[in-house]
Amino acid sequence: MNVEKEPQRKRGNSCSLCGNYRRLFDPPALFCSGVCGMQKIRRNATYYTDRFKQNHWCERCFNQLKDETPVQLDDGREIKKRLLLKSQNDSTPEEAWVQCDDCHDWNHQICSLFNGVQNSKSSSYTCPKCHIKNRLKNNSIEACSAVKDSKDLPHCNLSRSIENGLKKTLLNAYEKVAENRGCQLSQVEKAEGLSVRVVSSLEKKHKVREEMLARYSKKGYPSEFQVTTKCIVLFQKIHGADVLLFGMYVYEYGDGCPGPNRRRVYISYLDSVRYLEPSSYRTITYQSVITEYLRVVKMRGFHTAHIWSCPPTKGDEYIFHCHPNHQLTPNDDLLCAWYVDMLEKAKDEGIVLETRTLYDEYFKNHALNPETGDTYDPTSLPYFDGDYIPGEIEKVIKELNAEELRREEKRLRASGGSTNKGKKNKNVPMQKKEGKRKGTRSNPGALVNQARDKVMNRLDLVLGRMKKNFMVAQLLSDDFIHAVERGDNVSFWTDSDSKKLKQIGKNPNVLELPDSEKSASQGSLSNNFAAKKLTWKIVGDTKDKDPLMEQDCLDTRLQFLNYCQRNNYQYDELRRAKHTTMMLLSHLHNPRAEQEQHIKAHLKVIAHAASCSGPPGCSSTNCQRMKQLFEHIKSCDVTYKRGCKICTRIFMLLTKHARDCDKLVCPIPFCDRIKERTSLLLKQQQMMDDRRGNAQNDRLRQEAIGVADPGQCVGAGRALPSS
Numbered sequence: 001m002n003v004e005k006e007p008q009r010k011r012g013n014s015c016s017l018c019g020n021y022r023r024l025f026d027p028p029a030l031f032c033s034g035v036c037g038m039q040k041i042r043r044n045a046t047y048y049t050d051r052f053k054q055n056h057w058c059e060r061c062f063n064q065l066k067d068e069t070p071v072q073l074d075d076g077r078e079i080k081k082r083l084l085l086k087s088q089n090d091s092t093p094e095e096a097w098v099q100c101d102d103c104h105d106w107n108h109q110i111c112s113l114f115n116g117v118q119n120s121k122s123s124s125y126t127c128p129k130c131h132i133k134n135r136l137k138n139n140s141i142e143a144c145s146a147v148k149d150s151k152d153l154p155h156c157n158l159s160r161s162i163e164n165g166l167k168k169t170l171l172n173a174y175e176k177v178a179e180n181r182g183c184q185l186s187q188v189e190k191a192e193g194l195s196v197r198v199v200s201s202l203e204k205k206h207k208v209r210e211e212m213l214a215r216y217s218k219k220g221y222p223s224e225f226q227v228t229t230k231c232i233v234l235f236q237k238i239h240g241a242d243v244l245l246f247g248m249y250v251y252e253y254g255d256g257c258p259g260p261n262r263r264r265v266y267i268s269y270l271d272s273v274r275y276l277e278p279s280s281y282r283t284i285t286y287q288s289v290i291t292e293y294l295r296v297v298k299m300r301g302f303h304t305a306h307i308w309s310c311p312p313t314k315g316d317e318y319i320f321h322c323h324p325n326h327q328l329t330p331n332d333d334l335l336c337a338w339y340v341d342m343l344e345k346a347k348d349e350g351i352v353l354e355t356r357t358l359y360d361e362y363f364k365n366h367a368l369n370p371e372t373g374d375t376y377d378p379t380s381l382p383y384f385d386g387d388y389i390p391g392e393i394e395k396v397i398k399e400l401n402a403e404e405l406r407r408e409e410k411r412l413r414a415s416g417g418s419t420n421k422g423k424k425n426k427n428v429p430m431q432k433k434e435g436k437r438k439g440t441r442s443n444p445g446a447l448v449n450q451a452r453d454k455v456m457n458r459l460d461l462v463l464g465r466m467k468k469n470f471m472v473a474q475l476l477s478d479d480f481i482h483a484v485e486r487g488d489n490v491s492f493w494t495d496s497d498s499k500k501l502k503q504i505g506k507n508p509n510v511l512e513l514p515d516s517e518k519s520a521s522q523g524s525l526s527n528n529f530a531a532k533k534l535t536w537k538i539v540g541d542t543k544d545k546d547p548l549m550e551q552d553c554l555d556t557r558l559q560f561l562n563y564c565q566r567n568n569y570q571y572d573e574l575r576r577a578k579h580t581t582m583m584l585l586s587h588l589h590n591p592r593a594e595q596e597q598h599i600k601a602h603l604k605v606i607a608h609a610a611s612c613s614g615p616p617g618c619s620s621t622n623c624q625r626m627k628q629l630f631e632h633i634k635s636c637d638v639t640y641k642r643g644c645k646i647c648t649r650i651f652m653l654l655t656k657h658a659r660d661c662d663k664l665v666c667p668i669p670f671c672d673r674i675k676e677r678t679s680l681l682l683k684q685q686q687m688m689d690d691r692r693g694n695a696q697n698d699r700l701r702q703e704a705i706g707v708a709d710p711g712q713c714v715g716a717g718r719a720l721p722s723s
Contacts, residue, residue, distance in 0.1 A: 015097075016105040016127065018575075023095040023108060025568045026322045029315075030089055031688075033074070034061025038687040040315060041089050048084040057084065074677055074684075093568055100127035102134075110579040113241065115586055148589045150235035150242045150581075153197045156546040158296055162232065163196040165292035166285065170194075173284055191281045193237030196289065199588060200231035200554040201546060204659075206251075206385040209686070211397040212378065215455075221379045222258045227251050228544060229385075231554050234289055236276055241578040242585060244571075246272045246286055247319040249557050250293065251384055254542035255301065255490075263484050263542055265297050266306045266384040269557045271319035273571045274327040287342040294473065295351045301540030303476040303484060306358070308388055309336045309469045313695040319557045321564035322572040332699060336468045343473055351475070358382075358389075358470035359463045367452055367460070371482050377453040388470070389459075391690040396458040465700050480539060493539045552652070553587065558685055602653050610668040630669050 014021045030041040033055045041047045041058050048062045049055060055073050057065070062084065065071060070078035096109045096116055101124050109116050112127060119125070126134070134140075155163075170191055178185045205224045213223055234246035249269045253261035267290065276282045294305055311330050312318055330338065346352040358381075367376040381389055452460075463470065474481070480495050553563035564570070569580035609626035612618050633647050651670070658666075658674035666672065 013106045015108045015111055016100075016103075016129065017107050017111040020108075023110075025093045025095065026570055026572060027089075027092055028565055028568075029317075030056045032056055032058040032061055033684070034058060035064060036061050038684055038691065044088065044090050046086065046088055049087055050079055050084060053087075072676070074681060077673070095568075098125055100125060100130055102126055102130040105129075110576055113579055113582055115583065117583065118586060148585065149237070150195045150197065150585060153195075153199070153585070153588060156198050156201075156549075158230070158293070158546055159196050159198045159232070161296050162289055162292040163194070165295065166194065166196060166288045169284060169288040169291075170281065173281065189278050191236070191276065191278060191285060193235075194285070195235045195237075196232065197235070198230055198232055198546065198549065200229070200551045201544070201549040202229050202555050203227075203548060204229060207682075208383065209390055209394050211394045211401075212383075212390065215397055216377075216379050219379055225253060225261050225383065225385075226257050227253050227261075227385065229555070231551075231557075231560075232289065232293065234285070235581070238275065238277060238574070238578070242581045243275050243574070243577050244273075244320075244581045244584065245276050246270075246289065247557075247560075248289065248293070249319070251386075252297065252302065252542070252544070253384075254544075259485060259487065260380055260382050261384070263302050264304045264306060264382055264384075265302050266382070266387065267293075268308075268384070268386050269318045271317075271557075273320055273577060274324055275574055275577060283338075287338075287345060290342055291346045291349065291351060294346055294475065295349075298351060298475040299540055300544070301476075301490075301542040303474070303481045304382075305352075305473040305475060306382060306384065306387075307339055307471040307473070309339050309471065310388070310692060310696050311335045312692075313699075316692075316695070317561060319560060320571045321561055322570035322576075324572055332469070339471055343471065346473070352473045353477070354474040356472050356474075357467045358472055359467040361472050363456070363460050363463060367456055371485075375452055376456065378455050378459070381459075386685070386689045388693045388696065391686070391693045392459065392462060393455060395690075396455050399458070400454055462697070465704075466696065469696065476539065490539060491541060495537060495539045551588065553584075556685070558688065599653065599656060603657055606653060606657060606668060634669070 015023075027043060030047065031038045032041055032047070034057045036058060039058065041056060046059050048057045048059075050073055062081075065081045067081050069081075071081055071084070072078055097106050098109050098112060098114045098116070099106050105127060107114070107127055112125075114125065174185060174188045174190055177188045181188070204227060206227045207224045208222065213221065217223070228251075230250050230252065232248045232250065233244055235242045236245055237243075247270070248267065251266040251268055253264050253266075255263055257263075270286075270290075272282075272286060274282070276285060297305065309332075311332055314329075317323075340355075343352055343355045347355065362376045362381055368374070369376060369380075378393055381393075383390055477495050480490065480493055483490050483493065552559070554560050564580065567583070569576075569583060571577045571580060605622050605626050608620070609623045609630070612620075612623050612627075614624065614627060629646065629650055633650050636644055636647050651674075654668065654670050655674055657668060658671045658678065661668075661671055661675070663671075
C-alpha cells in the first residue's frame with residue numbers, strides 16, 4: 001500500500017472513485033492569541049507564530065509585544081519575540097491519497113473511507129471497485145470484517161432515554177403522515193438508523209470571573225460552581241456509513257452547587273449539519289432530542305432549564321467545522337421561534353410547566369423578588385459558563401470602575417488635592433459627556449430605578465432590548481424553586497405535575513388552590529380532580545447514575561472544533577462528513593475501562609516518583625522508570641506537539657493530575673506550567689464566548705439603525721438546528 005499526502009502532480013492521476021484530481025480543504029481559521037481577544041486573522045494577512053504553529057499573533061498584536069518580555073505559549077512555555085516566525089495566512093491544505101495494491105489506481109482517502117491514522121504503510125489496501133470485483137469472482141457473499149459503528153458505542157441512562165423518546169416521537173409523526181395520506185404505515189418513508197450517545201461527561205469547577213468576584217465576594221458570593229458538562233450527539237446511518245448530524249453541549253449544576261445555580265441546567269451550544277434523511281423529519285428530530293433531555297433532567301430534580309438563543313455570525317462556528325454550502329444560517333427571529341416551538345411542544349407533553357424570559361424573571365417590576373420583596377442584584381442571576389451574563393457583567397463593572405475613577409480624579413482636581421495637577425494621566429480614559437437622552441448608559445436618569453444595584457441598572461438597559469433571546473423553562477413547581485433558592489433541604493420533597501397547586505402538610509391529596517381560584521365551588525373542584533388526577537413524586541436528588549466519560553477531543557465544544565480544524569475534518573460535503581465521523585468513531589472506540597484503570601495506576605506512580613528520593617531507599621523499578629520519563633520530557637526536542645509518543649502519553653497523565661491538583665507548590669513536574677496553560681486556555685475560551693455576546697450586541701445596534709443582520713448570509717453554513 002502506498003499512502004501519500006501530496007497531490008499526484010507527477011503521475012497526473014485522478015481519483016478512480018470521484019473522478020476529480022485535486023480536492024482542497026476549506027482554509028484553516030486562525031485566531032490571534034494577543035490582546036485583540038481571539039479575533040480571526042484575515043485571509044492572506046501577515047501573522048506571526050511559534051515554531052510549532054500552535055500560537056498566532058496578528059501584525060498589530062505582534063507590534064505591541066515587548067522585545068525584552070518573554071511571550072507565554074498555550075502549553076506554558078515561554079519564547080522571545082524575536083524567535084516568532086513571520087508567516088502569511090494563505091495555506092490551502094489538500095486531501096490525502098492512497099493507492100490500491102490490486103489495480104494500482106489512486107483514491108482520495110476520504111472517497112475510500114480510508115483511516116490513514118490507524119493504517120500504516122505496511123498495511124494492504126484494496127479499493128472498493130477491486131473489492132467488489134474479487135467478491136464476484138470468488139462468488140463470495142460473506143460480509144466484510146465488522147467495523148465498530150455508532151451503535152457499538154456504550155449506552156448510558158441518558159442516551160437510552162433520549163433515543164427511546166425520539167423513537168416514540170418519530171413513530172407518532174409517521175402515524176400522522178400515514179393518516180394524512182390515507183396510506184399504510186409501512187408505506188411512509190422513515191428516518192432510519194438513528195442513534196443517540198453521550199460521548200463526554202466531565203465534572204469540573206466553573207470559576208467566577210475576576211471583576212464579579214472582586215465586587216460581590218463580600219456578600220458571600222462563591223468563587224466557583226461545581227458543574228457536570230456533557231456532550232450529546234446524534235448519528236444516522238446514511239448509505240451504510242455513520243454520519244454525525246447533531247451535537248449539543250449542556251451544563252448541569254446539581255444540588256451540591258451553591259446558589260444561584262443550584263439545580264439548574266444550561267443548554268450551552270447546539271449545532272447540526274443538513275444531512276438527515278428524510279429531510280422532512282429534521283426539525284422534529286432535533287427538537288425531540290432537546291425535549292427528551294429536559295424530561296430526563298426534570299426527573300433527576302433540576303427545576304429550571306436556561307437557553308440563550310444566539311445565531312452565529314458570519315465566519316463563526318459553534319461545534320461542526322465547515323457546514324454544507326446549501327445550509328443557511330437562521331436569523332435571530334427564526335432561531336428564537338424554533339426554540340419557542342420546541343418549548344411549546346415540551347409544555348404540551350407536561351415536561352415544561354411554564355416558559356418565560358430571563359428579563360421577566362429578574363428585571364420586571366423594578367427587579368423585586370415577589371417572594372421576599374428584596375431587590376435582585378447580580379448575585380441573584382444564574383451564572384453559567386460561556387453564557388452572555390458573566391461576560392456582560394465583567395464589561396459593565398469595568399465601565400463603572402473607570403467612571404468612578406474619572407469622577408474621583410475630577411473631584412481631586414476640583415479640590416486641588418491632585419498630585420498631578422495640570423498633567424494628563426495617559427492611563428485614564430477621557431471622561432464621556434453625559435448624554436441628553438435619559439435611560440441610556442451615560443445618563444440613566446429617572447427611567448431606571450436608582451435604588452438598585454448599578455450593575456443591574458446597566459444589565460436592565462441591555463437585556464431589555466433582547467428579552468426574547470434568553471429563555472427560561474420551568475420544570476418543577478414554584479414552591480420547590482423557592483425552597484431551593486432559600487437553601488432548604490429538599491431531599492424528600494414531593495412535587496406534582498402542576499405549577500401552582502401546592503401540597504399542605506404531609507398528605508399529597510390535600511391541595512390548596514391559588515387565591516384567584518378559591519371562589520370556585522366544591523363540586524367544580526371535585527370535577528376537576530376527576531378529569532385530571534395529579535400525580536405526586538419525590539423530586540430527584542440530581543445525582544447522576546451514569547459514569548463519567550472523558551474524551552480529550554470532545555470535553556468542550558472548542559476542543560472538538562479545534563480537533564476537527566487541526567485534522568481537516570469537515571462537514572461541507574456528505575463524503576467528508578462520513579469520513580470525519582468514521583475517524584471520530586475510531587477515536588471513541590478505544591477501550592475506555594482499561595484506559596481508566598491504567599491511568600489511575602500511572603497517576604499513583606507519578607505521585608510516588610515525584611516525591612521519592614530513589615535508590616537505595618526505593619527499589620521500585622516503576623519509580624526509576626518514571627524518573628527517566630521525567631528527564632525525557634524535560635530534554636526532548638521533538639515534544640508532544642511534533643509527535644513524540646512518550647511526551648504525548650506523559651503530558652496526558654500530567655494534565656489529568658493538574659486538573660484536580662489544588663496545591664500551591666506541587667512536586668510533580670510541569671504541574672504549575674500546565675495549570676498556567678489551563679488558565680490561559682480558559683481566558684481564550686472566555687474571549688471566544690465574549691465575542692459571541694459582542695456579536696449579539698452589534699446585531700441589536702445594527703437592527704436599531706436599520707442595517708441588515710450579518711448573520712443572514714446565504715451559504716454561510718454556520719447554522720444551529722436546521723429545519
